[in-house]
Amino acid sequence: MNPGGILMTTDIYFSHNNPHDPYAHHTTELNRDTHHLWVVLTTDSDDFDADSFTTEVIRITGYSRHEVNNGLNAMAAMTNLPHLRAIQERYYFLSIRYLASIMIAVAKADPTLWEELDLRITDALTPVTAGEVMIQSSTLSKRIAAWIKELDPEPTPEPIPKEDYVHVHTTDEATYVRIKISGPNRLILNDIITQLKDTDTEDSLPEALMAFLMEKIQLKITKYLFTPHKHPEQVWSPDYGDIGPEAYANATLVCAKDLDEVAGATEKSYTPSEKMKALIRARDGHCRFPGCCVPASKCQVDHIIPWAEGGPTAAWNLQLLCQRHHNMKTDGRFTADANGLAEIRWIGPMDVPAVTRPTGPLVKAMPRGIWGQVLRDRIQARFERIRVRALNKED
Numbered sequence: 001m002n003p004g005g006i007l008m009t010t011d012i013y014f015s016h017n018n019p020h021d022p023y024a025h026h027t028t029e030l031n032r033d034t035h036h037l038w039v040v041l042t043t044d045s046d047d048f049d050a051d052s053f054t055t056e057v058i059r060i061t062g063y064s065r066h067e068v069n070n071g072l073n074a075m076a077a078m079t080n081l082p083h084l085r086a087i088q089e090r091y092y093f094l095s096i097r098y099l100a101s102i103m104i105a106v107a108k109a110d111p112t113l114w115e116e117l118d119l120r121i122t123d124a125l126t127p128v129t130a131g132e133v134m135i136q137s138s139t140l141s142k143r144i145a146a147w148i149k150e151l152d153p154e155p156t157p158e159p160i161p162k163e164d165y166v167h168v169h170t171t172d173e174a175t176y177v178r179i180k181i182s183g184p185n186r187l188i189l190n191d192i193i194t195q196l197k198d199t200d201t202e203d204s205l206p207e208a209l210m211a212f213l214m215e216k217i218q219l220k221i222t223k224y225l226f227t228p229h230k231h232p233e234q235v236w237s238p239d240y241g242d243i244g245p246e247a248y249a250n251a252t253l254v255c256a257k258d259l260d261e262v263a264g265a266t267e268k269s270y271t272p273s274e275k276m277k278a279l280i281r282a283r284d285g286h287c288r289f290p291g292c293c294v295p296a297s298k299c300q301v302d303h304i305i306p307w308a309e310g311g312p313t314a315a316w317n318l319q320l321l322c323q324r325h326h327n328m329k330t331d332g333r334f335t336a337d338a339n340g341l342a343e344i345r346w347i348g349p350m351d352v353p354a355v356t357r358p359t360g361p362l363v364k365a366m367p368r369g370i371w372g373q374v375l376r377d378r379i380q381a382r383f384e385r386i387r388v389r390a391l392n393k394e395d
Helices: 022-043 050-061 065-080 082-091 096-106 111-124 137-151 185-197 205-213 274-284 323-330 375-394
Strands: 165-170 175-180 235-237 241-243 300-303 318-321 335-338 344-347 353-356
Touching: 022 050, 022 065, 022 082, 022 096, 050 065, 065 082, 065 096, 082 096, 082 111, 096 111, 096 137, 111 137, 137 241, 185 205, 274 300, 274 318, 300 323, 318 323
Parallel strands: none
Antiparallel strands: 165 175, 235 241, 300 318, 335 344, 344 353
């Protein structure tokens, strides 16, 4: 049992640390050797001034200054996050770059929060099934940022950013425009550009943008936003992930849908209903192929067991896949199967399994978190729906 009460055995491991895969063994050896190198390099670092030390490390290793900074940040993580250090020095499953990204994310929090962040990071980096695909460093950094907001609702004010701007420069041949939009408006601007790009016309994006500015094109942008029961201040977008409630404060709510109604349903048609699609987006979060983070809004809904082979249109048999990885599954380069926890087991040409787990808001804090319902609340909501249907029939 390692610090934090987390158990790791040879039967539960990340796919890149698979004890039965000879290639994974080489990865572990490389991580271990590189880790030990940085331990040796930094042992006597206090004997030098910072500039001299960095220069000597560059000379010794041939690394770039950026690589040296990564190494120093990684060793800082080992000093300040003891639970993380314990599992790293037992399994050597994290690269120097990965460790550095963790420390950079944690450094944005008050040091009094580091102990709690250490426990949460260690939990996020502990596999729960054999062959699980480890969370990507960029995704973990975003999750750390969300934890910091949760633990420190009144953080130290950040420096005031430079004001937004629109710079226009015209030459004899073209007009160049540079735009900086921050805050909630950045999402709206991105939505407008994306909608223009997808407009069903023969115009290029520049032509569509000009038509929009000259009011020749009218846009109607529809967004799917997810909020948990009783916590409307928590908002998740299939495009951007966690966002602030102010991002679409001026939007008009057209309709609200309770996704619990389709969680256990089986639909008769091949194409899932919009409500079923929304459920899968909120559960999966992004493409379920190993190592892919294409956002939910850019993914297709795939039948894990193909429809032609009897696979039903039900949540347990559906997953999000981007176009590229949907094609790879369809043409047989990779096969997939799922279990009752929505974990997808992938087998590729090297015949070594890799398991991905859902990461959307519906599973972030389940089963008792703000995105889920306790059983009592779910049953009560079901009874309420039964009562409403009965009253409607009487009318």
